[in-house]
Amino acid sequence: MTDRPAVSGALPISAGRNPGLDGLRVLAALAVLVTHVGGQTGFEFTGTPASWVANRGDVGVPIFFALSGLLLYRPWARAALDGEAGPAVVGYLWRRALRILPAYWLVVIIALITLNRSHIGSVSAWAQYLLLLQNYNTHPWWDGTGADGLAQMWSLVVEVSFYLVLPLLAVALDRLAWRGTTSVTRRARRLLAGLAVLAASSYGFATLLYYPARLGLLSDTLPRFTTWFVAGMALAVLAEWASAEPDGPAARLCATVADSAGACWLIAGIAFAIACTPLTGPELLLTPSLWQVEIKTFLYTVIATALVAPVAFQATRTSWVSRALGNRAMSFLGRVSYGIFLWQFVVIYGFYWLVGAKTVFQGTLYPWPTVVGILIACTAATLIVSIASFYLVERPAQHLYRVVYRTRRGPAGGTPAAEPRQPAAGAPAT
Numbered sequence: 478m479t480d481r482p483a484v485s486g487a488l489p490i491s492a493g494r495n496p497g498l499d500g501l502r503v504l505a506a507l508a509v510l511v512t513h514v515g516g517q518t519g520f521e522f523t524g525t526p527a528s529w530v531a532n533r534g535d536v537g538v539p540i541f542f543a544l545s546g547l548l549l550y551r552p553w554a555r556a557a558l559d560g561e562a563g564p565a566v567v568g569y570l571w572r573r574a575l576r577i578l579p580a581y582w583l584v585v586i587i588a589l590i591t592l593n594r595s596h597i598g599s600v601s602a603w604a605q606y607l608l609l610l611q612n613y614n615t616h617p618w619w620d621g622t623g624a625d626g627l628a629q630m631w632s633l634v635v636e637v638s639f640y641l642v643l644p645l646l647a648v649a650l651d652r653l654a655w656r657g658t659t660s661v662t663r664r665a666r667r668l669l670a671g672l673a674v675l676a677a678s679s680y681g682f683a684t685l686l687y688y689p690a691r692l693g694l695l696s697d698t699l700p701r702f703t704t705w706f707v708a709g710m711a712l713a714v715l716a717e718w719a720s721a722e723p724d725g726p727a728a729r730l731c732a733t734v735a736d737s738a739g740a741c742w743l744i745a746g747i748a749f750a751i752a753c754t755p756l757t758g759p760e761l762l763l764t765p766s767l768w769q770v771e772i773k774t775f776l777y778t779v780i781a782t783a784l785v786a787p788v789a790f791q792a793t794r795t796s797w798v799s800r801a802l803g804n805r806a807m808s809f810l811g812r813v814s815y816g817i818f819l820w821q822f823v824v825i826y827g828f829y830w831l832v833g834a835k836t837v838f839q840g841t842l843y844p845w846p847t848v849v850g851i852l853i854a855c856t857a858a859t860l861i862v863s864i865a866s867f868y869l870v871e872r873p874a875q876h877l878y879r880v881v882y883r884t885r886r887g888p889a890g891g892t893p894a895a896e897p898r899q900p901a902a903g904a905p906a907t
Contacts, residue, residue: 488719488720488723488728488731488732488792489716489719489720489731489735489789489790489791489792495788495789495791495794495799495803496794496799496802496803496804496807496808496811497788497791497798497799497801497802497803498544498547498548498785498788498789498802498803498811499802499803499807499808499810499811499812499814500788500801500802500803500804500807500808500810500811501540501544501784501785501788501802501811502540502541502544502811502814503807503810503811503813503814503817504537504540505536505537505538505540505541505544505814506537506541506814506815506817506818506821507537507817507856508534508535508536508537508540509534509535509537509538509629509818509821510534510817510821510852510855510856510859511531511534511852512531512532512533512534512535512537513534513628513629513821513822513825514531514825514848514851514852514855515528515531515532515534515848515852516532516837517825517829517836517837517838518836518837518842518843518847518848518851519836519837519841519842519843520843520845520848521760522760522761522837524760526753527845528760529753529754529760530753532753532760533749533752533753533757536749536752536777536780536781538632538702538705538777539702539705539708539777539778539780539781540780540781540784540785541632541636541818542632542635542636542639542702542705542706542708542709542781543705543706543708543709543712543781543782543785544709544785545636545639545640545706545709546639546705546706546707546708546709546710546711546712546713547709547710547712547713547716547785547789548709548713549569549639549640549643550643550646550647550709550710550713550714551713551716551717552564553643553644553647553650553651554668554710554713554714554716554717555717555720556651557647557650557651557654557655557664557668558654558661558664558665558668558714558717558718558721559661559717559721563647563651566644569644570640570641570644571878571881572878573637573640575874575875575877575878576815576871576874576875576878577633577636577637577640577815579870579871579874580815580816580819580866580870580871580874581609581630581633581819582607583866583870584626584627584819584820584823585606585607585627585630587626587823588624588625588626588627588822588823589602589603589606589624589627591626591823592624592625592626592823592826593619593624593625593626596618596624602618602624606624606627606630609630609633609634609637610634611623611624611627611630611631611634612631612634612635612697612698613694613698615694621762622697625822625826626822626823626826627822628822629818629821629822631697633818634697635697635698635699635701635702638698638699639699639706642699646675649671650668650671650672653667653668653671654667654668654671661718661721661722662718662722662725665714665715665717665718665721665727668714669711669714669715672707672710672711672714673707675703675704675707676703676704676707676708676711676778677704678700678703678704679700679701679702679703679704679705679707679774680704680771680774680775682695682700682701682703683701683767683770683771683774684767684771686701686767686770687767687770688767693764702774704774704778705774705777705778705781708778708781708782708785709781709785711782712782712785712786712789712790713789715727715730715731715790716731716789716790719731719732719790731790732790732792734786734787734790735787735790735791735792735796735798737787738787738788738798741783741784741786741787742783742784742787744779744783745779745780745783745784748776748779748780748783749776749780751776752773752776752777752780755769756769756772756773757769757772757773757776758770758773788802810860812867813860813863813864813866813867814863815863815867815871816859816862816863816864816866816867816871817859817860817863819863819866820859820862820863820866821855821859823862824855824858824859824862825855827858828851828854828855828858
């Protein structure tokens with residue numbers, strides 16, 4: 478019996494930026510923009526195949542969450558497999574805060590002052606939004622998922638919740654992985670098993686939202702969406718497992734998936750087509766059934782995983798996948814994609830005010846050619862505002878992190894290498 482050939486030349490990109498992921502990020506942001514324009518114009522409630530596609534533009538949210546799980550957990554996954562120290566938690570939290578909060582706070586200030594003027598004097602309104610607590614408001618003054626101009630921010634509340642919980646999850650998974658073993662394979666399998674339990678918890682939590690009583694308050698909290706973050710975390714484990722064992726099964730799996738991007742995206746397309754049906758809930762703003770929620774959660778997990786995996790596992794930045802999603806234009810748009818997410822509703826409301834038009838909720842339903850025109854105009858305006866936000870707010874905040882944190886860490890900018898860990902006492906090493 479001959480040994481399998483090593484595939485070390487096809488290992489996933491581990492150092493530096495994976496440009497293809499930038500392309501996925503901007504596509505996810507634009508998908509969310511499409512669904513919001515479709516909602517405000519009423520197009521996505523018209524019962525046509527195109528309206529169903531627009532309605533399901535919220536698929537961008539699980540893609541965002543999966544990317545966060547992949548990119549943020551990967552250093553901890555690496556630490557769990559190679560035995561070195563994981564990221565410094567304080568530095569990680571500062572980096573996340575400076576990445577997320579400055580531009581978000583600016584949007585909140587503008588939206589509350591211009592679009593929610595009746596609540597300018599409300600300390601509670603300001604506190605909820607500035608501290609990202611609005612999802613937990615039991616008696617909100619707004620309709621839908623948020624105040625005017627800020628409705629999409631419910632997902633940012635969930636995202637930040639994940640940021641805060643991730644170090645604790647990483648510690649728990651690390652201890653599970655290292656209990657009584659020094660085998661990389663065993664540690665990787667334990668990490669994946671632990672993540673599978675976390676993913677399953679989302680479906681169990683959704684059930685609790687319906688039985689024995691409907692708990693709408695908790696429907697926009699982290700436990701409900703853990704499975705989408707876990708999809709990315711599992712990809713991080715596989716990528717680091719492949720790097721740790723270049724001739725192992727994970728390396729072969731990653732190489733196969735990377736070479737099968739077309740097949741993976743076909744799977745994502747089929748899952749999305751199924752999601753664009755009443756199986757995943759109604760088009761109208763009605764409460765879906767438990768089964769519709771569970772099916773949508775599962776299908777969106779499949780879509781996010783199938784889209785992200787072949788990009789995350791690319792071995793080179795010159796592959797056709799990396800060039801298509803990570804070319805100069807896509808990479809630039811990916812860097813400003815957070816602004817696209819943040820500013821889109823403010824821009825949409827600003828557009829309607831500027832042209833003197835009304836939304837569908839004010840009694841106006843637009844034909845599809847007009848909807849396309851509104852989408853193009855709002856997309857262009859959102860890109861302009863997002864680019865300005867990136868250079869004037871986001872980039873300076875990131876620079877502040879680099880200056881302050883590197884100063885704290887000293888000229889070398891590093892930490893002493895950790896001693897290799899040993900399996901937990903009381904259990905034999907395997």
